[in-house]
Amino acid sequence: xxxxxxxxxxxxxxxxxxxxxxxxxxxxxxxxxxxxxxxxxxxxxxxxxxxxxxxxxxxxxx
Numbered sequence: 001x002x003x004x005x006x007x008x009x010x011x012x013x014x015x016x017x018x019x020x021x022x023x024x025x026x027x028x029x030x031x032x033x034x035x036x037x038x039x040x041x042x043x044x045x046x047x048x049x050x051x052x053x054x055x056x057x058x059x060x061x062x
């Protein structure tokens with residue numbers, strides 16, 4: 001188990017893909033030795049805000 005107690009390291013903006021998956025930033029994975037190919041990892045996630053961003057190819061204003 002890896003505990004991340006530093007609030008600056010706990011706070012990251014992540015993007016959800018079309019299947020509902022989020023990716024742990026590579027800087028966090030590297031710092032804590034998290035390797036997704038070494039078994040299953042469970043992540044405790046607290047959501048403070050959700051925002052749907054419009055992609056440029058969806059016809060948003062430029």
